[in-house]
Amino acid sequence: MPNLKDLKNRIESVKSTRKITKAMQMVAAAKLRRAQDAAEASRPYTARFNAVMAGLASSVGGSDSAPKLLSGTGSDQTHLLVVMTAERGLCGGFNSNISKLARNKAQELLAEGKTVKVVTVGKKGRDALRRDLGDHFVAHVDLSEVKKIGYANAQDIAKDVLARFDGGEFDVATIFFSRFENVVSQIPTAQQIIPAVFEEGEAEGTALYDYEPSEEAILADLLPRGVATQIFAGLLENGASEQGARMSAMDNATRNAGEMIDKLTIEYNRSRQAVITNELIEIISGAEAL
């Protein structure tokens, strides 16, 4: 049986753990609000952008002169996977879910005999994928110094990806991130960004527009921006998902710590009672012997 002093120490240490997880939960809750606001603020842009692009793509896409970013290189031999995760851990299954999705996809592609290249954004995904896909890493983007994700961050990533595409390094690019549904559910998502795909139904009757300069020129101007926009949207969703995941993970941790404290306290009281009873028995039996 553990002695009283040990139990007391355990209880104290679990209590301070609970304080820390509680604090982390509250910080995550505050950050979540901000991240959600940022994601919300970017939505009108992304929605409009995709609607216009879908309209343009459907009217130009069929022709032979369509830009490569839209029609593809004509092959799908080399795949670039952009895996976006967090810079920090302690957020439940957030990082590992994204990594798992990316790993499965990579293994699927490798089994088909395709070439896979991986760009990681965020330290945690890099660590998680290093063992299986370390040989396929081509670049890493460090966002640990970035306090608030801005469009410029997405532009930098997009610029790198586009430079590789122009250099003929890959044929198809897919981004991996976590879509924020609500605090308890974040869905790891894979989205193909090059060649660009548009959801059905996004193209409404946009065929009536006049285009200035030409449709092709606008499309050529917008497609690279589209890559940045998609990456930016992914980063923001990721930011909100990370905080949501951390919040619920820390909430669970706090609750578990509470239960542990209760259990340990009962055990502590029982042993204390046992010690007192023992001493009483010794005193009484000592007195009887006289």
Added chain:
Amino acid sequence: MADTMQFDLVSPERSLASLQATSVQIPGADGDMTAMPDHAPTITTLRPGILTVSGPDGEAQFAVTGGFAEISGDSTSVLAEKAVATSDITAAEMDALIEAASDAAANAAAEDKDIADKSLADMQALKVSLGL
């Protein structure tokens, strides 16, 4: 004919303006154009320049860099890569943009050189017209 139309100016990071406007002067890639209510539906790309919105509540000006504008009869939406109210932009920010543009121009491949040079020239013109 309606007197006003819905005007939205959004950047990836936030929505800057959403109001009723009587006319919007847009720095289009092929030259400035003014959109008024019942304009023919048009999509144009933007060059770096000043966007002027006139409405019943007066006039507002924004400095925009690249992006595009979608004009239809009853609404105009400008999707700018970067947009700032002209009163809020500082010389330092402008210089950073010009520097980025001149880097891009210096490093551009031959076939993109014209576009990059034009963008740099537009940036410099924007700085002058902002009086910085």
